[in-house]
Amino acid sequence: MNATSEGESFPGSVQIPGGTTVLVELTPDIHICGICKQQFNNLDAFVAHKQSGCPLTGSSGAAPSTVQFVSEETVPAAQTQATTRTITSETQTITGCQFKTAYGMKDMERHLKIHTGDKPHKCEVCGKCFSRKDKLKTHMRCHTGVKPYKCKTCDYAAADSSSLNKHLRIHSDERPFKCQICPYASRNSSQLTVHLRSHTGDAPFQCWLCSAKFKISSDLKRHMRVHSGEKPFKCEFCNVRCTMKGNLKSHIRIKHSGNNFKCPHCDFLGDSKATLRKHSRVHQSEHPEKCSECSYSCPSKAALRVHERIHCTDRPFKCQYCSFDSKQPSNLSKHVKKFHADVVKTEALDRKDSGRQSSRQVAKLDAKKTFHCDMCEASFMREDSLRSHKRQHSEYHENKNSDVTVLQFQIDPSKQPAAPLAVGHLQVPLQPSQVPPFSEGRVKIIVGHQVPQANTIIQAAAAAVNIVPPALVAQNPEELPGNSRLQILRQVNLIAPPQPSGCPSEAGAMTQPAVLLTAHDQADGATLHQTLIPATPGSPQEGSGNQTFITSSGITCTDFEGLNALIQEGTTEVTVVSDGGQNIAVATTAPPIFSSSSQQELPKQTYSIIQGGAHPALLCPADSIPD
DNA sequence: CGCCCCCTGCTGGCGTCGCCATTGCATG
């Protein structure tokens, strides 16, 4: 992260799925010398300060002996204003970096290379550079193949001791990372982290083309091939291509490697040990899955489910061409093929003529026959996937004044800086001519589930709390019911955007703008909460630059409770509508997530973000409001 | 300086599930 001169903000970027980038103004980072307490907004100046010598360095009396250096990690400006730091303990903690006293200096120097980017140790083989010699040495082993750490139990060997130690847990069956909720225990912390998501339901890697969610990134990456139709794995013996490498391997085993696994009880020849094992269950007198209605047993749950349909009177699979029905879908399809093949063929041709295709089979037979969304560029292998996708469109537009602009963003983890991210403003390309009339324009901010490192965002949000006096929520909080709630509500920092300068349609004074917060139930679209909040320019908030805070006169506790409840619940969508305050900016562009066109040339309008609560939900209050 | 330990992200691979097509058997 770059630092800037004092008072200056600088843009960062947030990558939106689909290619659009939303510019984000970041609050400048502050670097603090832990010895003399001098602040630096410029990293270079800070580093120079360290290298040339802090005036208090070496002065045994001036600086506490326990203090060698204070972390230079970046600190959001708001946080630095709000926090008083004390130096009392054996270790120094300012923004997360800690250095023990005895090794502080050397380790600090080593640590500083992270920020200076100094990587003097270059690999002669691949050219990769490292900041530390020992890292280069370890790296070289991947070229030389040297693996000095050998397992005494198996042939495994590792290039570093950590890998060996991790491996050894396989033999010892040591699972030191135990789940507090269930008996699960894993051999490494990463697996436990992933496991815990099973309890929380957290699947942070969400497909932006369908509702699929994954607990690990690579599963999402793999899943995306389903949408793209990409089949990178080609069979070397035939023309078959597979989306998944494992499936290709399975195909080759079945079709091209011969059947080498013979069943001892019959003539069955399996292509693999797994296939043979699956088959061998047929010969077992006692199958694990038993029917509760009869003596039938079978080797698999799936087979049992099929069997159980025998006992059910329902025949849910009905022929659309005659009165035939069946308990099993395969029998219905067999029936249709046999008796209605001509009708099916005609209908298929009709669909082809009209440019529409249906049926999973069609898509399956020809991956090129995908189902394209007519509202965006997304395409799908299956019709039901497209239906699911279109529901997302309809959800965005289901409000009675349908011109809802959807601004959906997910922060790219690779662009997420390590330091706390202070998102002060969100800049969105603005096309004034597209500004809709009041009551038809809305901006819906949707925060994706892929927002990483939520805590850092929360931290930034919490920092903002400190500069919002309670008076902004209520002049006299005691007048409001549910006072206990207000303690939480104050964490919601409502900031109106500054007077726009580049939008002619918004010229003229408007002293009483207001913001209507409307929250919808994601499931059925019903309005859950609606609040009209007047925003008075020239708020009493000092030090806020050109920002105008929404004042509290029209806000009741109930109003905020609704909003707060949404935050607490992790709500990811809030629609914002204004009552026409002219100094509130308007932005109506194509939803970035569905837009592939570049909007770089459009004038930008500044938006504010609510950063609220103890959940990673970002809400948008006063920005993007139609006139 | 160098080793150790920990964490994170990524990749490859195995096991498994569920859907669908096929197959074999029973019945009229």
Place this chain on the structure above:
DNA sequence: CATGCAATGGCGACGCCAGCAGGGGGCG
């Protein structure tokens, strides 16, 4: 023989684990 029922195999897709590589801090 035609038709329906039930079981099985193939395949696409997902969950999860082990291993690899790199980065960072602790410390002798």
